[in-house]
Amino acid sequence: MFLGDGMSVPTLTAARTLMGQRDNRPGEESQLAFEAFPTVGLAKTYCVNAQIADSACTASAYLCGVKANRGTIGVTAAVPRFHCVAAEEEQHQLSSIAAWALEDGRDAGIVTTTRVTHASPAGAYAHTAARDWESDADARVDCGTDAVQRDIAHQLVHSYPGNQFKVILGGGRREFLPDTVIDEEGTPGRRSDGKNLIEQWQVDKISRNVSYQYVWNRDQLMSAVESQPDYLLGLFEGSHMQYHMQANKTTEPSLAELTEAAIKALSRNEKGFFLFVEGGRIDHAHHDNLVHLALDETIELSAAVARATELLSEEDSLIVVTSDHAHVMSINGYTYRGGDILGPSDDLGDDGIPYMTLSYSNGPGYRPYSNGVREDVTKYDYHDIEFLAPAAVPLESETHGGDDVAVFARGPQHQMFSGLYEQSQLPHLMAYAACIGPGLHACD
Template identity: 70%
Template sequence: MHALVLLTAVTALARMTVSDRYHPDEIRREPISRMAPPPERDPSYWINEAEAGIRERLRRRDNRNVARNIVMFLGDGMSVPTLAAARTLLGQRQGRRGEEAKLAFETFPTTGFSKTYCLNAQVADSACTATAYLCGVKANSGTVGVTGDVPRYDCDDSADPANHVDSIAVWALEDGRDAGVVTTTRVTHASPAGVYAHVANRHWESDEKVRDDRGDPRRCPDIAHQLVHRSPGNRLKVILGGGRKEFLPIDEYDEEGFPGARGDNRNLIKEWQANKQSEGVSHAYVWNKQQLMNFSSSPPKYLLGLFKNSHMHFHLEANQTTEPTLAEMTEIAIKSLSRNKQGFFLFVEGGRIDHAHHDNYVHLALDETIELSKAVEVAKKLLSEEDSLIVVTADHAHVMTFNGYMERGGDILGVSDDKDKDGIPYMTLSYSNGRGARRQLNGVRVNSETHGGDDVGVFARGPHHDMFSGVYEQSQLPHLMAYAGCIGPGLHACGNGCDKKRP
């Protein structure tokens, strides 16, 4: 009996030693050709890498200057797993294993995390988050630029100026600086709308959408109307992105033959041009890449670029001769705004990371993240770290997961080395819900993938970058940027490092 018990115990121990079902070891038995390169197998490689990191942190630790320029980059839906997967894809495109690569903003000296929930929602949307990271207050899901006293769809409450909250763009303009918006979505979409609009429903991009919710566009102007005719929208020096249909009448067609979406028979593009003409300022409206690039060296004082009828195409699917890249739009925006010696605030959104995730198109989501990284690299080259603050973050997460036990350097867009209990392989990157994760019914994919409730990363470079460390509410972000730039109603950093508070 004792011998049988002992034999059973030894057999069980042997099985555990050979195969741990929680941590399989089979894929670790690699031939020498698949192991890490010799330098990385030497402990001194990692010691030297760590010491270089320490020296770089020490070099950039004590920047206490005032941030004359502030650029906020927003990767819509750019979760932490998205960052890890995108950097790996970037490295693999460069012919490396991939995991060791870095996105442009991952070299920034300070990193933190923001909490993204809305006042009334555990998992946020892009409207309430825009109100948080641009206006500095948490709000209800679906609302933009208004307080938590405004329920979604409530036209009357949203029309009350007492319920409006100003964005950091307003704070910059009031200080004599300039402001602009760049996005790959419609310029009236939820994220860019947070710069200039006050609405009870993010979908009120045209007057027809207001009427759809039984609202009165005269009392509650749509987002496009606010951009053209109300401050601060009409004071933005640069507006680049998609969304021509929100500015054109239903029976009028844009330059590429697509109809407008407005029911009030107003052409807001022409009205924008007429406004600038009456002000006697140089201005230009452009709708394709060539027209935009013609202004690369000498842009007008006001520049409006609407490059698609709706959102701009995903970078991998865009016509590269007619649609500018996010990096190209960012470069022209910075060159234009930099003419103001007082400084500027610029909001740049890689907005289609989110859309690709919703459709479970992970390759597009990662490529859009890399495109955002390219735009950040442009800003790094054009703006001095001494007087320009660059902040990169996301509005909310997504439910893409980075899983399995893939070997080092394995195709990030491929099948994992690991298999499930039935011996069936799965993708290294997968979604916990959405079209790619659910069984088809009658040959039709069901529903779209959702946002996630995770914290999102914050990366900062420039004056007072260290203020962005830690874990904090997303609504702190504009206040932190304003502190570094000495703008807005709150605490400010002086040139000598003290704090001051404006009345």
């Protein structure tokens, strides 16, 4: 399962156009790798108490098959956000499709460009009343020193199903390290309980007499792909991984490289596997109105999917690509075919001032009028990756959108993913095709 966090339909359109224009074509006719999949559907993203969702309640939907409250992960809607005890009660906890795969004797893993404890990947393994409780220090802010619920990083290392994941690749070293420790690249740890969860992950593997490897840079990852340990933990940044366009290519693997490493590791299990891959920084760039980066991260997700299609047979491997929620970027104006997708519309406003083809309903790109006159943003270098696309309403962080999101499917039972349906149906459809988990199976 591939997830483009915040990958709205307009994001797909703009990203494919940019990809084509990078190859000196008009762009509109281009196709992201997964847009060639034979089946396309739409998923409704609202959550139990939210018309417009966040990445936490949606993770519960597309990984656990149940809609939940905004801000909560892996628990039913009986758990309010920030409740310090309820998520520990077993009757409120949800089981993910990763757990269903493990219970059938298959392997499981997660890959993300965010922290591995962030909302989306946490949906595969965590039960929490607050997505922000990534380390124990976070939980103590809301629940005090006697917090009952284990933080998300602790759950990944010590609780089922996270402690059984064969592959964990992404960012977020700081959530695993004590606040007295500085990591390999100078980021201080955030844990207040003194635990080094990276070391504890290694000790756990030693106790099981299995091979393992912890890596923190690209070269080490490439070596691990060759040596093929039983368990692989890769944490490549203190927090989120770098944007692709800003990344240090010698230390930072690409999403396609992470995906290939995970697939090669998990493919050793003859019964199969479940892998979750997230292009998580599409969302972050949108929140900051950094439209160039958002589109580039989408293109990087496409490259990762393309690599997966090369490594996995369409006959026996179901690949589903979707998003958790939309964003409020729009494509507007009456630009002629092949017009620069990052540039201004061919049209002018009624005030005679240009406007951009891509803009946001809200966010930090808002520019106040000067003497009642709108600013001409074409005076800036709008190809600069730090250019803030214009926004209509001033907000420190741009909001999500409530649009339906696209679902693309290839492989066994792909035709089931057509139509319009609840986001919470996705893991059940995947489980049906894979013959795992509760409910009916294709092989019954």
